Amino acid sequence: MNRQTWLAGVDVGGTTIKLAILTEEGSFIEKWEIPTNTAENGHYIPGDIAAALKDRLASHQEEFSVLKGIGVGAPGFIEADTGFVYQAVNIGWQNYPLSERLGRETGVPVYANNDANLAAAGEMWKGAGKGAPNMLAVTLGTGVGGGLIAEGRILQGAYGMAGEIGHITSIPSGGSPCNCGKTGCLETVSSATGIVRLAMEKVHHGESEGLKALFDDTGTLSAKDVFDEAEKGDAGAEAVVEEAMYHLGLAVGNLANSLNPNVIVIGGGVSRAGEKLLRVLRRHFDRFALPKIAAETTFEIAELGNDAGVLGAAWLAREKTGRYSS
């Protein structure tokens, strides 16, 4: 086996850490998960990652030295150049030198970035954005995450906060409170959480027979339920889909006027609605984007699911080591 020809991708989440070992071309050699130990503000995590990688490399008769680089994503504000985590609330890290610690444990160069940025990079490298140098990735999950790629590079911004598109203000006054401290953010209306909240209002006000029947039956509602009921013609569900996609179309249309992406990739749990979602979103987007932008921009549903993060992390390691070594 040649030295330094593999990459590791790590995606640190609040409950599990996803790991992968890949070839330089991005083919999976190994892919697995370990639990996230958030004890002592995440102090043990670099050691856990190093032990997991070492163990799995050993099963291939390999050591850390086979790794060209390790990419790591985490949910929070991360300084890309240094891999310093300002804050990652769900993990416990605050002013935490992530790259330095994991580098010390492994002896391998470590590159860190925000997890939503790396999921976007993963989709650019191996997924729905393949080949597009300018990409806007939107993750519709518990919140609304974003990753912006320009000329094949992740946009970081001044403090690693670029891509926080979930906090675009969609409802300037009278909107619902958001975790960020503002009100009316995009994620209060277009995330899975936001869509279910709007749907539950319809149920409570007796404005959706379909959603009420589903909720009475199962005790729960998902964003996908709302898209499915809308497709069947339920007026309440249709109104929720319209509202959520109107705000997303306006926000993404305005971003597209400013950034001119080749492709907009929609991921996260809500994106399981697939074409049902894209059709409505596209209609609103086309009203708000400049005519030439509307004509040239394509929409895709994300393809990589939970693999996007580790692939993006591996891409980052590949990009960074490519610049500094042969």
Added chain:
Amino acid sequence: MNRQTWLAGVDVGGTTIKLAILTEEGSFIEKWEIPTNTAENGHYIPGDIAAALKDRLASHQEEFSVLKGIGVGAPGFIEADTGFVYQAVNIGWQNYPLSERLGRETGVPVYANNDANLAAAGEMWKGAGKGAPNMLAVTLGTGVGGGLIAEGRILQGAYGMAGEIGHITSIPSGGSPCNCGKTGCLETVSSATGIVRLAMEKVHHGESEGLKALFDDTGTLSAKDVFDEAEKGDAGAEAVVEEAMYHLGLAVGNLANSLNPNVIVIGGGVSRAGEKLLRVLRRHFDRFALPKIAAETTFEIAELGNDAGVLGAAWLAREKTGRYSS
């Protein structure tokens, strides 16, 4: 004189072409204007630019060979890599190989870009954004132009259309028509034209004594008049300033949440209102930006005026030639 140590910056507008010859450090050696000859769809412009540069270089006993590169800005959609102009309506160019033509006339490498992008780059290099790698530049003139700088590079987008922030939709339904074919664009309310339009409505509806008196007296109103009257406490003028800056603050706040700039630079004729403008804009921005973004982002009034374009053009030539030659 050493060979290839000067730069030329050219800013092609609908009525005049601004030219400058500068040192590599960006000090002006010469700065002048010639009229824009839009005959035959702008066919004569490269020849006019070449003749003007040659003539002025000769007055320094120099020839084209002293130029390391020529940067050119023009109002329109331009492919940065090739200097190919898709369309520049005011000039007459359509599918026009600008860099190639001017390169053939001069024998000097030519690099072209959108004029608003280059004005932003000029402010980054020598003006209000000095030293800021991540910058959002907004030009409030006849329209609303924009230039986005990320990590010291101009964001181009897929088809050179990035930065078209004037066409962010501010009024999603019932807004005024915009030249772009949409309605309710930011530039319909926050440009000089938009502010004067809103002010004239106040005059016609008898809602601003101050603006009516000014208009009756002079037969005209400027955006600066509106800010001045608002400062004096005229309720109608105050309402116009609030409306224009509310929409600008919302649009720029949302962009800042997505791009995380170090600094937002406000230029164009409207920016002559200075602190009067920034104070109101900042109040709205702070409502819509994420708390950390609001705390960290600074605002500045553009400093370079009409020189921004030629300085940005020279910066572009410097950047591009710096990569390919010593």
